[in-house]
Amino acid sequence: xxxxxxxxxxxxxxxxxxxxxxxxxxxxxxxxxxxxxxxxxxxxxxxxxxxxxxxxxxxxxxxxxxxxxxxxxxxxxxxxxxxxxxxxxxxxxxxxxxxxxxxxxxxxxxxxxxxxxxxxxxxxxxxxxxxxxxxxxxxxxxxxxxxxxxxxxxxxxxxxxxxxxxxxxxxxxxxxxxxxxxxxxxxxxxxxxxxxxxxxxxxxxxxxxxxxxxxxxxxxxxxxxxxxxxxxxxxxxxxxxxxxxxxxxxxxxxxxxxxxxxxxxxxxxxxxxxxxxxxxxxxxxxxxxxxxxxxxxxxxxxxxxxxxxxxxxxxxxxxxxxxxxxxxxxxxxxxxxxxxxxxxxxxxxxxxxxxxxxxxxxxxxxxxxxxxxxxxxxxxxxxxxxxxxxxxxxxxxxxxxxxxxxxxxxxxxxxxxxxxxxxxxxxxxxxxxxxxxxxxxxxxxxxxxxxxxxxxxxxxxxxxxxxxxxxxxxxxxxxxxxxxxxxxxxxxxxxxxxxx
Amino acid sequence: xxxxxxxxxxxxxxxxxxxxxxxxxxxxxxxxxxxxxxxxxxxxxxxxxxxxxxxxxxxxxxxxxxxxxxxxxxxxxxxxxxxxxxxxxxxxxxxxxxxxxxxxxxxxxxxxxxxxxxxxxxxxxxxxxxxxxxxxxxxxxxxxxxxxxxxxxxxxxxxxxxxxxxxxxxxxxxxxxxxxxxxxxxxxxxxxxxxxxxxxxxxxxxxxxxxxxxxxxxxxxxxxxxxxxxxxxxxxxxxxxxxxxxxxxxxxxxxxxxxxxxxxxxxxxxxxxxxxxxxxxxxxxxxxxxxxxxxxxxxxxxxxxxxxxxxxxxxxxxxxxxxxxxxxxxxxxxxxxxxxxxxxxxxxxxxxxxxxxxxxxxxxxxxxxxxxxxxxxxxxxxxxxxxxxxxxxxxxxxxxxxxxxxxxxxxxxxxxxxxxxxxxxxxxxxxxxxxxxxxxxxxxxxxxxxxxxxxxxxxxxxxxxxxxxxxxxxxxxxxxxx
Numbered sequence: 001x002x003x004x005x006x007x008x009x010x011x012x013x014x015x016x017x018x019x020x021x022x023x024x025x026x027x028x029x030x031x032x033x034x035x036x037x038x039x040x041x042x043x044x045x046x047x048x049x050x051x052x053x054x055x056x057x058x059x060x061x062x063x064x065x066x067x068x069x070x071x072x073x074x075x076x077x078x079x080x081x082x083x084x085x086x087x088x089x090x091x092x093x094x095x096x097x098x099x100x101x102x103x104x105x106x107x108x109x110x111x112x113x114x115x116x117x118x119x120x121x122x123x124x125x126x127x128x129x130x131x132x133x134x135x136x137x138x139x140x141x142x143x144x145x146x147x148x149x150x151x152x153x154x155x156x157x158x159x160x161x162x163x164x165x166x167x168x169x170x171x172x173x174x175x176x177x178x179x180x181x182x183x184x185x186x187x188x189x190x191x192x193x194x195x196x197x198x199x200x201x202x203x204x205x206x207x208x209x210x211x212x213x214x215x216x217x218x219x220x221x222x223x224x225x226x227x228x229x230x231x232x233x234x235x236x237x238x239x240x241x242x243x244x245x246x247x248x249x250x251x252x253x254x255x256x257x258x259x260x261x262x263x264x265x266x267x268x269x270x271x272x273x274x275x276x277x278x279x280x281x282x283x284x285x286x287x288x289x290x291x292x293x294x295x296x297x298x299x300x301x302x303x304x305x306x307x308x309x310x311x312x313x314x315x316x317x318x319x320x321x322x323x324x325x326x327x328x329x330x331x332x333x334x335x336x337x338x339x340x341x342x343x344x345x346x347x348x349x350x351x352x353x354x355x356x357x358x359x360x361x362x363x364x365x366x367x368x369x370x371x372x373x374x375x376x377x378x379x380x381x382x383x384x385x386x387x388x389x390x391x392x393x394x395x396x397x398x399x400x401x402x403x404x405x406x407x408x409x410x411x412x413x414x415x416x417x418x419x420x421x422x423x424x425x426x427x428x429x430x431x432x433x434x435x436x437x438x439x440x441x442x443x444x445x446x447x448x449x450x451x452x453x454x455x456x457x458x459x460x461x462x463x464x465x466x467x468x469x470x471x472x473x474x475x476x477x478x479x480x481x482x483x484x485x486x487x488x489x490x491x492x493x494x495x496x497x498x499x500x
Numbered sequence: 501x502x503x504x505x506x507x508x509x510x511x512x513x514x515x516x517x518x519x520x521x522x523x524x525x526x527x528x529x530x531x532x533x534x535x536x537x538x539x540x541x542x543x544x545x546x547x548x549x550x551x552x553x554x555x556x557x558x559x560x561x562x563x564x565x566x567x568x569x570x571x572x573x574x575x576x577x578x579x580x581x582x583x584x585x586x587x588x589x590x591x592x593x594x595x596x597x598x599x600x601x602x603x604x605x606x607x608x609x610x611x612x613x614x615x616x617x618x619x620x621x622x623x624x625x626x627x628x629x630x631x632x633x634x635x636x637x638x639x640x641x642x643x644x645x646x647x648x649x650x651x652x653x654x655x656x657x658x659x660x661x662x663x664x665x666x667x668x669x670x671x672x673x674x675x676x677x678x679x680x681x682x683x684x685x686x687x688x689x690x691x692x693x694x695x696x697x698x699x700x701x702x703x704x705x706x707x708x709x710x711x712x713x714x715x716x717x718x719x720x721x722x723x724x725x726x727x728x729x730x731x732x733x734x735x736x737x738x739x740x741x742x743x744x745x746x747x748x749x750x751x752x753x754x755x756x757x758x759x760x761x762x763x764x765x766x767x768x769x770x771x772x773x774x775x776x777x778x779x780x781x782x783x784x785x786x787x788x789x790x791x792x793x794x795x796x797x798x799x800x801x802x803x804x805x806x807x808x809x810x811x812x813x814x815x816x817x818x819x820x821x822x823x824x825x826x827x828x829x830x831x832x833x834x835x836x837x838x839x840x841x842x843x844x845x846x847x848x849x850x851x852x853x854x855x856x857x858x859x860x861x862x863x864x865x866x867x868x869x870x871x872x873x874x875x876x877x878x879x880x881x882x883x884x885x886x887x888x889x890x891x892x893x894x895x896x897x898x899x900x901x902x903x904x905x906x907x908x909x910x911x912x913x914x915x916x917x918x919x920x921x922x923x924x925x926x927x928x929x930x931x932x933x934x935x936x937x938x939x940x941x942x943x944x945x946x947x948x949x950x951x952x953x954x955x956x957x958x959x960x961x962x963x964x965x966x967x968x969x970x971x972x973x974x975x976x977x978x979x980x981x982x
Contacts, residue, residue: 072969073969110863139883150929153925153929164926165919169918169919173912173914176911180895183895187900
């Protein structure tokens with residue numbers, strides 16, 4: 001089957017939704033759902049039917065396609081699906097469905113254009129997870145920004161324009177640095193081999209001096225660090241997540257942040273292994289700072305959405321730590337952490353969004369005691385809050401524990417400091433539950449509890465999180481060959497003569 | 501002059517003939533539609549005439565002109581841009597009370613001047629082409645002669661064009677004094693034979709010529725006129741100035757620097773690099789302060805010329821390809837952006853150029869607003885548009901020559917640029933109900949169709965640029981071989 005369909009299906013859905021939206025508000029939602037379901041079906045079929053022994057020349061790939069696109073510049077439409085991409089695409093489509101359902105009652109104006117942007121963002125994200133040509137990768141990387149910008153700027157909350165522009169400038173600016181690094185890498189390879197190409201495998205063969213390698217690696221790292229986000233580059237995140245509509249927040253936290261982690265895993269580390277190894281202590285320090293600082297900031301917030309946004313910084317700190325610890329345990333942990341964070345944070349954003357829709361405030365000082373009037377929301381909120389603090393048996397615990405375990409073998413100091421993050425996360429998660437659901441009820445409004453539609457979504461996410469927490473083996477199996485691939489690309493590069 | 505020569509300059513002959521026919525037609529029968537149709541037909545015939553001419557290429561016709569594929573490609577670009585401007589102007593002029601017929605005549609003559617520029621291989625034809633272009637532009641800028649702003653803009657343009665011509669002439673004189681020739685190709689050979697060391701006359705002459713050209717390109721520090729002229733001129737004329745005049749000038753500059761040997765330039769490249777960086781930063785920063793869309797586009801054009809200069813300086817295999825692609829992209833998106841202003845202003849008493857007037861446009865006129873957003877995103881260099889591939893070329897050319905300060909300026913400039921393009925997009929997507937853009941009248945059909953074609957090109961060639969790149973490689977790259 002052609003991998004292009006994985007990208008085209010949501011695109012077609014988005015365009016159809018955009019055209020039908022002017023006359024009918026229900027049709028765009030159903031069309032989007034249908035296309036996402038079809039895409040999900042395609043991925044599942046690929047996952048189930050693939051022959052796990054297929055080993056292409058460049059490692060284990062479930063599927064690949066390689067078409068010319070701009071032959072004069074050596075740019076190809078090269079897509080590849082391995083276990084890592086597959087898991088992340090499953091997450092993308094799952095959260096895509098969730099966001100469409102979550103915006104069912106929230107978005108009532110310009111429904112067609114909303115779904116057009118939503119589906120286009122998903123198209124870009126899926127493209128990022130599939131691209132094996134660096135130019136193509138950057139193409140998708142930028143492609144997801146514009147519709148995301150519109151999602152925030154048109155359907156967002158009070159300070160949406162400020163947040164949207166800040167988001168766009170941060171990501172675009174850092175993206176251009178990466179683009180310069182990509183072009184430089186391709187041109188260096190061109191001088192050495194005489195063929196201009198942006199192909200991932202070809203560029204992994206380029207000979208680079210230590211200084212060049214470090215500069216190029218930094219170009220990539222900054223782009224991914226802004227997206228992840230790593231602490232000095234994180235300021236866009238709280239604003240964007242807070243001001244975005246619920247679906248936008250879910251996609252930002254659940255998916256766009258993952259593209260940063262994916263970029264580090266797929267490109268920054270394997271393409272520049274020596275520079276990454278030199279840089280690892282710095283990156284791991286930034287990761288630990290992110291874990292602790294993000295958690296502390298989260299605790300200090302009065303705005304529910306801001307709180308959830310800052311927890312993302314903390315959780316993604318674990319991912320950064322795991323990626324630069326570099327051993328299989330830590331990498332597996334990072335992958336599971338990405339999936340679990342997507343689910344738990346996505347669910348929390350939906351919950352907070354639902355509360356805002358009902359009460360028209362996100363300020364926790366004006367909330368409290370909601371459990372009695374909305375027990376379903378309360379119970380589900382408690383569940384995802386403790387998932388977020390890393391309770392054993394849920395996905396986040398597996399991820400964080402494996403990352404810490406793997407890091408301990410490499411650099412025990414970072415692991416010990418990172419563990420403190422688990423303590424702080426308990427504080428913010430429990431205080432969130434306390435301030436919103438317990439205590440005196442501040443508002444006289446009666447809160448309508450979750451509808452069956454929301455319950456269905458939440459139940460699915462709870463099941464997925466419990467599954468990931470109790471039986472993460474399928475995820476490990478799927479990711480393991482991909483991670484081995486990445487480590488192989490890096491080690492081949494390190495063992496080549498002439499490498500620093 | 502043989503038959504072959506005549507075939508080679510067929511586009512000039514057709515264009516000149518069209519201008520004469522249009523004059524006569526206006527003299528005998530003043531009819532807007534007829535004049536527009538004749539001009540349009542002439543320009544289309546010019547485009548067609550490029551095919552027989554290309555069979556003769558490369559060919560020197562008199563010492564003044566060289567008809568090679570490079571020249572023909574740029575002529576094609578100029579003719580196509582003029583056609584787009586004419587189509588956009590038709591509805592705009594029809595809604596106004598001024599006598600519209602001479603407008604077409606001036607556009608034809610200006611196009612002739614621009615076409616002469618891209619084919620010139622000699623300082624004399626360079627100057628002739630430039631003056632033909634500039635003098636017609638004066639008339640075009642001041643065309644709505646009952647209004648104050650166009651007249652002011654026209655006088656400003658007149659004075660600056662005069663000054664820049666003076667610089668150019670002085671530079672040419674100095675080079676002639678040194679080398680005794682006005683032919684580009686001869687300059688190159690004389691330089692390599694006579695002296696390896698760049699000489700003061702030659703360098704001063706070169707710097708003066710670049711100053712004169714810099715005025716026309718409106719690069720910093722010669723940019724002061726651009727915002728005022730863009731603001732004062734009718735929107736389609738502003739598009740013509742931004743695309744045809746600047747594009748032809750840039751093509752000539754590129755030919756001159758490629759033909760004349762690059763080793764003898766001494767400190768001139770450094771000067772150009774400074775100008776490029778200054779244009780990028782100043783253009784983008786000043787655009788942040790504007791509330792008038794035409795002024796924003798003027799400053800953005802200054803910045804885009806800076807990006808082009810980065811590719812220009814980079815040299816190497818990518819140079820011509822990068823610049824040519826960028827210029828085509830720049831032409832499409834600039835004509836498109838000004839085209840939107842033109843069609844929106846068609847039914848209005850004054851031009852609609854205030855940022856606030858565009859609030860909520862995309863909800864009132866989804867197609868028009870969407871096209872405008874696409875043009876702006878392309879100017880910002882976002883994927884799916886031609887601007888993205890153009891920016892890729894500019895960065896690639898800069899990185900290829902390791903011009904790091906310029907590349908960093910390009911990146912910083914792009915980020916600043918994004919901010920003001922987003923400001924316009926924020927305005928056209930504004931959701932407050934009281935922002936309704938209720939004044940918009942009917943959209944002229946020709947203008948709407950032109951915009952549709954431009955938007956399709958913008959996205960089509962942005963997603964799949966292969967055909968255009970192929971065309972550029974087999975045509976425009978021809979001057980490198982000389």
